[in-house]
Amino acid sequence: MTKEELMQKAIDLSIENVENGGGPFGAVIARNGEIIATGVNRVTASNDPTAHAEVSAIRAASAKLGTFDLSGCEIYTSCEPCPMCLGAIYWAHLDKIYFANNKKDAKNIGFDDSFIYDEIALPIEKRHTATEILMREKAIKAFENWANKIDKKKY
Amino acid sequence: MTKEELMQKAIDLSIENVENGGGPFGAVIARNGEIIATGVNRVTASNDPTAHAEVSAIRAASAKLGTFDLSGCEIYTSCEPCPMCLGAIYWAHLDKIYFANNKKDAKNIGFDDSFIYDEIALPIEKRHTATEILMREKAIKAFENWANKIDKKKY
Numbered sequence: 134m135t136k137e138e139l140m141q142k143a144i145d146l147s148i149e150n151v152e153n154g155g156g157p158f159g160a161v162i163a164r165n166g167e168i169i170a171t172g173v174n175r176v177t178a179s180n181d182p183t184a185h186a187e188v189s190a191i192r193a194a195s196a197k198l199g200t201f202d203l204s205g206c207e208i209y210t211s212c213e214p215c216p217m218c219l220g221a222i223y224w225a226h227l228d229k230i231y232f233a234n235n236k237k238d239a240k241n242i243g244f245d246d247s248f249i250y251d252e253i254a255l256p257i258e259k260r261h262t263a264t265e266i267l268m269r270e271k272a273i274k275a276f277e278n279w280a281n282k283i284d285k286k287k288y
Numbered sequence: 289m290t291k292e293e294l295m296q297k298a299i300d301l302s303i304e305n306v307e308n309g310g311g312p313f314g315a316v317i318a319r320n321g322e323i324i325a326t327g328v329n330r331v332t333a334s335n336d337p338t339a340h341a342e343v344s345a346i347r348a349a350s351a352k353l354g355t356f357d358l359s360g361c362e363i364y365t366s367c368e369p370c371p372m373c374l375g376a377i378y379w380a381h382l383d384k385i386y387f388a389n390n391k392k393d394a395k396n397i398g399f400d401d402s403f404i405y406d407e408i409a410l411p412i413e414k415r416h417t418a419t420e421i422l423m424r425e426k427a428i429k430a431f432e433n434w435a436n437k438i439d440k441k442k443y
């Protein structure tokens with residue numbers, strides 16, 4: 134499939150999802166022009182605030198391929214990824230991102246990804262959500278144990 | 289439970305998870321001092337790049353409470369949230385974040401959350417992962433349908 138055909142699939146999913154009671158977002162993960170998995174926004178339908186189209190597609194593709202590393206795959210998403218989804222795309226090591234609608238379009242219909250982008254850019258003490266740091270001296274033990282572990286599975 | 293007890297639980301989970309073959313991260317979601325749900329990093333164990341401790345705890349708490357809106361809850365995480373997890377925390381509307389280890393500590397043991405923070409701050413054309421925009425004129429239809437839908441469930 135061409136990149137336009139793959140994006141059309143993501144767009145079709147986003148339109149169908151509105152009809153099915155979900156948010157207007159769809160995503161496709163492909164490798165060498167073949168669809169590996171798809172995802173739609175099911176936040177309200179499945180009571181899962183992380184169930185954005187991209188996260189759903191990444192989880193489905195990883196399960197299908199049996200790996201947490203999607204190198205060699207690309208994502209086609211009907212809207213610019215929010216910070217959560219962009220982070221997921223980096224952790225999944227996807228090769229390339231294609232998107233159609235942008236975060237301003239999303240804001241215009243009530244999805245304020247821009248707010249989260251702005252928050253992440255702020256120093257912790259200036260963010261809207263209060264953050265408190267505590268007990269680092271105890272938590273560092275897990276990191277020391279990890280560093281000293283011989284048979285760990287890195288990622 | 290006090291905030292120190294709740295953080296100790298997150299830390300205990302992070303230490304146990306290393307012993308169980310997972311990454312050194314644990315998280316607890318609490319409301320009024322009571323634990324609602326917990327999560328650990330199962331990226332490699334479950335082949336899911338999104339299965340960080342915080343995302344796992346948010347998904348578990350949402351499932352338990354039957355809602356995508358965790359307002360009134362707080363998250364205790366053994367390490368500063370990465371951008372994916374911070375995004376998830378915002379989408380879940382958690383009231384407050386407590387963390388112990390920070391992103392520099394994480395980088396020191398090979399988890400480069402800092403890289404993703406740096407990438408998100410860059411304009412799209414300067415990011416490491418190539419991004420291409422296409423077919424917005426077709427994708428906008430889903431947004432128009434959403435805007436015009438009367439019985440939609442907002443979030």
